[in-house]
Amino acid sequence: TNGSLHEKFCLSAGIVIAPVTGGPDVSEVDRRPFCFPSGERKLWGWLHLARDAAMGNGHAVVLCNPIGHELIHAYRSIRHLADAFARQGFSVLRFDYSGAGDSTGDQLDPGIVHAWQQDVSAAVTFCREHIGAEVVHLVGVRSGALFAANPAARAIANGSLILWDPVPSGKRLVRELKANSRLAYFQSAPEMLEALGFPYSTEMQKQLGALTLVEEVGAAESPVLLVTREERPDTRLATKLAGESANVDVLELPGLEQMLAIPHFTIVPFAAIAATADWLARNAGATGTTADVPNLQELRAMQFHVDSADIVESPVEIGTSGMFGIHCRPADDSAKSRPIVLFGNAGSVYHIGPNRLYVMLARRLAAAGHASIRYDLANIGDGLKFPHLEENRAYPGKAIQYISEVIDYANGQLGYDSVILTGFCSGATQAFNAARAQKPKSSLIAAIMVNPKIFYVEDFPKHPNSENLVMRRASYYRRAIRDPQRWVRLLKGDVDFQQLLGFLNRRLVQLWKRAWRRFLQIFGKKAGTRLGDDLTHFVAIGRGISFIFASRDPGLTILLESSDGVARRLLD
Numbered sequence: 001t002n003g004s005l006h007e008k009f010c011l012s013a014g015i016v017i018a019p020v021t022g023g024p025d026v027s028e029v030d031r032r033p034f035c036f037p038s039g040e041r042k043l044w045g046w047l048h049l050a051r052d053a054a055m056g057n058g059h060a061v062v063l064c065n066p067i068g069h070e071l072i073h074a075y076r077s078i079r080h081l082a083d084a085f086a087r088q089g090f091s092v093l094r095f096d097y098s099g100a101g102d103s104t105g106d107q108l109d110p111g112i113v114h115a116w117q118q119d120v121s122a123a124v125t126f127c128r129e130h131i132g133a134e135v136v137h138l139v140g141v142r143s144g145a146l147f148a149a150n151p152a153a154r155a156i157a158n159g160s161l162i163l164w165d166p167v168p169s170g171k172r173l174v175r176e177l178k179a180n181s182r183l184a185y186f187q188s189a190p191e192m193l194e195a196l197g198f199p200y201s202t203e204m205q206k207q208l209g210a211l212t213l214v215e216e217v218g219a220a221e222s223p224v225l226l227v228t229r230e231e232r233p234d235t236r237l238a239t240k241l242a243g244e245s246a247n248v249d250v251l252e253l254p255g256l257e258q259m260l261a262i263p264h265f266t267i268v269p270f271a272a273i274a275a276t277a278d279w280l281a282r283n284a285g286a287t288g289t290t291a292d293v294p295n296l297q298e299l300r301a302m303q304f305h306v307d308s309a310d311i312v313e314s315p316v317e318i319g320t321s322g323m324f325g326i327h328c329r330p331a332d333d334s335a336k337s338r339p340i341v342l343f344g345n346a347g348s349v350y351h352i353g354p355n356r357l358y359v360m361l362a363r364r365l366a367a368a369g370h371a372s373i374r375y376d377l378a379n380i381g382d383g384l385k386f387p388h389l390e391e392n393r394a395y396p397g398k399a400i401q402y403i404s405e406v407i408d409y410a411n412g413q414l415g416y417d418s419v420i421l422t423g424f425c426s427g428a429t430q431a432f433n434a435a436r437a438q439k440p441k442s443s444l445i446a447a448i449m450v451n452p453k454i455f456y457v458e459d460f461p462k463h464p465n466s467e468n469l470v471m472r473r474a475s476y477y478r479r480a481i482r483d484p485q486r487w488v489r490l491l492k493g494d495v496d497f498q499q500l501l502g503f504l505n506r507r508l509v510q511l512w513k514r515a516w517r518r519f520l521q522i523f524g525k526k527a528g529t530r531l532g533d534d535l536t537h538f539v540a541i542g543r544g545i546s547f548i549f550a551s552r553d554p555g556l557t558i559l560l561e562s563s564d565g566v567a568r569r570l571l572d
Contacts, residue, residue, distance in 0.1 A: 023270040025387045027051070029083045033315040033324075033382075035103075035304045036095075036130075038122035041115070042304045044102035045095035045123070046079075046382070047131070048086040059159065059284050060133035061085045062123045063094040064144035067116075068177070069196035070260060071100065075350050075381065076392060077259035077268045078141060081164075084277035085139075090284075091131050095123050097147075101352055102313070102326060102359060104306050108199060113207035120153040128156070135159040137280060142260075143167045146208075149216035160283055161217070162225045162276065165256040168237045170211035174200075197355035214240045223247045223283045227276055230254040249283075251275055263348035264394045305331070311366040316413075318375060319405030321398070322385025325375030326351065327414065328362040335371035339445060340416040342406055343374040344431055346424035347394045350381025354424060373410060377402050394426045395457045403434040411443050421447045428452035435543060436534055446544030451553045455531050455562065475554035531559075532566035539570065 032047045063082055065071045082092045098115045099105035109115070120138070127133045137159035140148025145166030147153075154161060167173045177195040181187070184194065193200040200208075214237070217224060226241060228234045230252045241248045253276070255269025303314035306328070313328045329335045343358045345351065351374045352359050358374040365372050376383030377399060379391050396402065403421070410416045421431040421444060428449035433456065435447040480486045489495055538545045547567075549556040559567050 023080060023268060023273075024083065024087065026083065026384050026391075027387050029086045031382070036122065036126045038098060038119045039115070041098045041119075042104045042306075043095050043098065043119055043122065045093055045126075046082070048082040048092035048094070050086050050089060057089040057284070058132075058134045059089075060091040060093060060127040060131055060136045061280070062120065062127060062136060062138050062148075062157070063092065064120055064138065064140040064148040065094070065097065065100070066142035066144045067097070067100065068143075068198040068200075069180075069355070070142050072349055072352075072355075073260045073263060073266060074141060076263070076266050076348075077273070079382070079384075080268050080270070081139070081141075081273050081276070084273045085280065088277050088281040090137070090280070091127065091133060093123055093127055093131075095119070101356070104304075107356075108201055108204075110203065111207075113204055113211075116147050117150045117152065120147050120150055121156065124153050124157045135284070137162070137284065139164060140166060143173050146170060146173070146211040146213060146216065149213055151216060154222075158222065160223045160225065160280060162227065162280065163213070164227045164276070165229060166213055166226070166237070168213045168234070170208035173211075174205050174209055177205075213237070217241060221247070223249065225276070225279055225283075226250045227256070227272065228252055229256045231257065249279065251279065263350075264392065266348075266392065306363055306366075308367075311363055316373065316375075316409070318373075318409045319378075319402070321378035321402055321405060322383055322389070323375055323378050323402060323405065324351070324382040325373040325406070326362075327371065327373050328366050329371035330366055330369055334369055335366075336415055336417075338370050339418040339420045340410050340414070341365055341370060341372040341420045341422060342403075342410065343372060344403065344421065344423035344427035345375075345377050345380050345394075346427045348380055348392050351376045357424075371414075371416065373406065375406055395429070399430045399457075400434050400437045403430060404437065407434075407438070407442070407444060417443060418445045419443050420445060422449070424450045425453065429454055429457060432545075433457065435538070435545070438543075440541040440543075444543065446546065448546045448548070450548045451550055452547070452555050453558065455534075455558075475557040478557070479552070529562060529564040529566075532563040535563055535566050535570060 028051055030049045030051045032049070033044070034047065035042045035044055037043070061082075063078060065078060066074060078094060082094045085092045096103040097119050099107040099109055099112055105112070105115070124136045124138070127136045136157040138148040138153060138157050139162040140146065141164045143166075145163040146169075149161060149163070167176070174193075177193060177200060180195040181193055184196075187194050192202065193205060224241065224247055226234075226238055226248060228238065228250060231254070233250075233252045238248070238250045251272075253269065253272035255267060255272050258267035259269050261267070303312050305311065306313055310331050311328065312331045313326055316325045316327050317323070318325055329340075341362075343351070343353060343362065346354050353361070353374065362372040362374055377396055378385070379389045379393050379396055384391060390396075407419050407421075410419055421434060423429075423431040429452050431447045431449055432452065435444060438444045535545065547555070547559060549559075
């Protein structure tokens with residue numbers, strides 16, 4: 001099935017796709033979060049080590065992420081790629097560039113592209129000086145290949161170079177970003193290029209455009225591996241690379257495109273990952289000597305200051321379910337007297353949030369005196385610890401239990417007396433349901449929900465005729481009726497009248513049911529809705545509930561209609 005068509009069908013039908021892990025045992029690898037310096041910035045990193053290995057092979061692997069939206073989309077597969085190298089005996093470092101992920105800085109900082117090149121060199125240096133690696137191999141995924149191939153980093157890496165589905169040049173990358181920007185409904189930053197929520201200044205585009213993979217690789221003395229798509233192999237790049245170096249191998253592997261789908265549709269290319277790890281194990285040139293696996297246990301208590309001595313962040317392991325989070329707060333204890341804000345996953349996006357929004361919000365809250373935890377549920381992002389969990393499920397069955405564990409951790413382990421839940425999309429739904437599950441006198445004082453599409457997971461629309469989808473389409477048609485071009489299409493007959501009439505029929509039935517409930521209420525009959533009753537309960541116990549909707553989002557229509565007027569009365 002065509003991937004994009006399948007994705008559009010699932011989105012229109014409201015189908016939730018939750019792929020089973022289907023890969024190696026995730027508990028075989030020990031993942032240790034820490035930070036390391038790159039100039040004046042601090043970079044967030046993860047060290048992957050085989051859990052059952054007493055000795056390493058003296059070799060390390062540095063993974064270079066793609067930039068922008070492709071980091072969020074490919075994050076799951078990159079984590080599995082790091083695990084695969086670790087199982088082969090390598091010490092593996094994956095890290096966030098300056099101004100990306102959980103690292104310090106901002107993507108729009110001046111000279112950020114040069115900073116990313118320096119970050120790769122800093123990662124290699126860390127592996128050699130602190131992990132004790134004699135040889136360091138570089139792996140660049142997509143646009144990360146442009147930074148992995150940087151001669152300055154490779155000069156100190158002295159190992160193999162793996163280019164995983166690489167973008168061949170910075171000019172090609174900028175063209176792709178511009179093409180993506182044209183698909184947006186609107187641009188929040190019209191003065192610069194914005195692609196899928198990430199901004200790219202004119203300076204950034206110019207610096208990226210100067211990067212060329214073939215020139216960067218040059219006459220490589222160490223082995224080079226080009227991993228290209230089996231469906232559409234990049235033979236031109238392979239030929240050019242082979243012309244520069246005789247040490248180039250090419251693997252045409254399946255599944256590289258599916259790993260770049262939106263996060264809850266990603267499919268990890270386990271076969272391609274295994275083949276790549278096997279290649280490095282065969283071509284690493286290990287001398288047969290062994291080296292002690294680095295003991296970085298003390299890094300579990302690590303904390304670092306964020307761009308200022310006034311804000312501190314540290315990793316936290318939450319509960320017994322394998323959840324991971326980052327605790328961001330003011331450096332002093334002033335935040336303990338204020339509510340802590342808990343940011344839950346948006347769909348299957350890992351804890352940095354949509355387009356890194358949670359990182360920016362958490363640090364602004366800390367500057368204003370409030371602490372926060374941006375966390376991964378137990379099957380998403382870095383919250384994967386146990387082999388029996390179904391991975392990448394946006395609506396896990398134990399979400400309420402997991403969120404309750406986060407609340408208990410904030411209370412018991414961190415010492416915060418009051419808690420505010422927040423989340424986007426599915427995270428908003430989970431925050432709402434967790435707020436329902438908490439006792440009236442619990443520490444949860446408020447829930448802030450952004451763009452929820454549903455309010456009860458069991459009511460998720462499973463077919464085109466569901467109540468929820470009818471309301472979503474009603475929101476769409478309400479906007480479309482004010483669009484002259486839509487009327488022109490209607491008059492020309494360029495409309496699926498059967499679908500339109502079917503919607504009108506289902507919408508009339510929906511409105512009739514709502515009118516009947518209100519009629520019964522006039523005579524004192526209890527005929528409210530579940531959502532209306534829950535909102536009334538929140539008001540009664542003094543638990544704050546806030547909703548934030550984008551202007552085009554159908555969630556407001558769903559809130560007002562599903563609550564049968566209660567939400568509107570509360571607004572008034």
